[in-house]
Structure formats: C-alpha cells, structure tokens
C-alpha cells in the first residue's frame with residue numbers, strides 16, 4: 629500500500645445556482661485539516677453541505693472558490709481520476725452483469741495494469757475481506773452487506789491516498805450497519821488509509837472516527853474527537869445535535885485557576901472552564917442526562933416521567949419550569965421514583981460544561 633495522504637480544505641465555497649436562478653450557498657468558506665491516516669467523519673442535519681464537501685474532495689463537484697489539497701497538491705480543478713481518491717457509495721454502484729472479481733478488477737483494467745498484477749491485487753483484497761468464496765458471484769446473488777463489502781474492496785484495490793465514503797451503510801438494516809461499521813473501521817486501521825466519511829448517524833460517527841466534524845448550514849460548527857464533541861460542545865447546536873443535552877442557566881460566581889465556580893439556581897458547582905469567563909457573567913451550561921445524580925439533595929424536583937429501560941432508568945423532571953432529562957445507570961436495587969413523586973437531584977461537577 630502507498631502512504632496515506634493528508635487532506636486540507638482552504639476557504640472552500642460552493643454556491644449552486646438553481647434553475648429558478650436562486651443562489652444556494654451549500655458550503656460557506658470552510659477550512660479543515662485531516663491528517664494522513666486519520667478517519668474523519670462529517671456529520672450534520674440534512675442539507676448542511678456534507679455531501680457537497682465530500683463531492684468537492686472527490687472531484688465530482690468543482691468549488692466556487694477555495695482549495696482542496698490532497699497530499700501536497702491543490703487538486704481543486706482536477707477531474708476525479710487525477711486525485712488519488714476512491715469513493716464508496718451508498719447504493720454500492722457495482723456493475724450488475726460482472727462478477728465480484730471483475731467488479732473489483734475494473735479500475736485496474738482501466739489503468740491497463742498487467743494481468744498478473746491485477747489477479748494478485750484482487751485476490752489479496754478478497755482474502756483480506758474474507759470474500760474469496762464470492763469471487764464468481766454477480767451482485768444480484770448477494771445481500772446488501774456483501775455488496776457493500778465488494779464496493780469497499782473495489783475502492784481499496786486501487787490503493788488510493790484517500791478513501792471517501794458517502795453514507796455507505798444507510799441502505800442496510802440496523803444490526804448489519806453496526807457489524808459493517810466495525811468491519812470498515814478495522815480494515816481502515818489495518819491499512820492505515822486516510823478516510824473521510826459522511827453520515828447522518830451520530831452513533832456511527834462516534835463509533836468509527838478519530839475526528840468528528842459537525843456541520844450546519846454550510847459551516848463547520850465544531851471538529852474534534854468524539855469525546856471532545858460529546859463532553860465539550862462549543863455551542864447549543866452541537867450539544868443538542870450529539871446525544872441528549874440539558875441546557876441550564878447559571879451565573880459565574882468566581883474563577884479559581886482553570887476552574888470556574890458556577891451558580892445554578894443557588895447551588896455552587898466547580899467545573900473546568902474552557903473559555904475565559906468573568907465573575908457575574910450569565911452563562912448557559914450543558915449537563916448530559918447521565919451527569920445528573922439521583923439521590924443528592926441539591927434540588928428537590930417533581931418527577932414527570934419515569935421509564936425503565938433495562939440498563940437505565942430514564943426520568944423527566946420539572947427543573948425550574950423546564951424539562952430536565954435524567955438517565956440513571958444500572959437501576960437494579962436502587963430506589964425507583966414514579967411520576968408525580970418528589971426526588972432529590974444534583975449535578976456531577978465534572979460533567980457540567982459551561983458554554
């Protein structure tokens with residue numbers, strides 16, 4: 629395999645002009661650095677521009693402005709075949725009349741590689757993907773998951789510097805999706821190839837990625853590791869988009885080294901500050917449902933919803949007129965509160981994140 633390449637996007641823009649002559653700014657001046665060998669996932673609501681960004685990296689779409697570096701080269705105006713990328717598509721895009729071997733071999737044949745090399749490379753990929761027994765089958769004789777593996781094999785056999793994935797698992801059922809995402813991640817780590825992945829599915833993004841890029845309305849809201857995005861969202865959009873978030877009001881009581889003392893409805897909590905805050909400043913903070921401690925007596929609240937989910941007991945409580953979601957892990961043997969009852973709660977200090 630060749631060495632993986634970095635992907636840098638610089639001030640990248642894409643404005644579409646529709647048939648009605650409307651301007652749609654699909655991608656609005658984004659900057660992004662993906663390191664060689666990194667698995668980066670673009671995630672965001674429908675229409676946020678993630679597919680357009682991926683297609684500009686692949687060369688299926690030309691930027692209105694900006695640069696696309698693959699390795700050291702700005703490829704922004706080059707055709708897809710000149711970019712050292714390969715794409716795995718949502719609909720597999722296999723040739724229906726060709727068997728698996730020939731589907732995988734296709735790109736190498738176009739490159740006019742010697743027959744012996746083609747055979748050796750295709751067989752190596754088939755073996756790596758544990759698909760040797762499928763080489764004679766045509767796509768119609770395989771399940772969706774198997775077809776998607778062929779589609780991945782066809783991309784990998786080209787030994788591209790960068791592998792691109794456009795929602796590759798969204799046509800598969802939930803169980804197979806989980807299996808396939810683990811498989812893709814394992815193969816990606818074995819091969820060490822730079823990968824850029826587009827999905828709607830936040831769990832998929834969290835499970836697979838070194839870096840998650842949250843997009844919204846054509847811009848990048850935040851990029852970081854799954855932990856950073858979940859534990860330290862930069863704003864309410866990201867907090868609400870990834871996982872479940874309670875957003876609560878508070879006031880900065882004081883600063884102590886790297887910590888802030890934050891007053892939430894009369895109770896003081898000490899937590900790490902990731903920005904500069906001033907004493908007296910009104911703030912909003914995020915607390916995840918699992919960061920609320922049931923049984924503490926900081927606040928007495930009324931339970932409005934109580935649902936047993938096996939691993940967790942899920943509560944909805946009234947917290948100063950707004951709903952607060954609580955997820956108590958491993959409820960076996962603990963007091964279960966019912967709707968209508970009063971319950972004491974508090975916040976786990978480290979889990980409180982000031983926006």
Ligand SMILES: Nc1ncnc2c1ncn2[C@@H]1O[C@H](COP(=O)(O)OP(=O)(O)OP(=O)(O)O)[C@@H](O)[C@H]1O
Nearest residue numbers: 644645646652654673674675676677678679680681
């Ligand atoms: N060819 C086009 N002509 C006009 N507008 C377009 C075109 N392609 C995309 N758009 C618009 O650009 C915006 C971004 O689209 P894009 O497909 O990149 O979003 P997305 O985040 O991938 O969404 P989804 O998750 O629904 O696929 C949308 O508002 C979309 O309607």
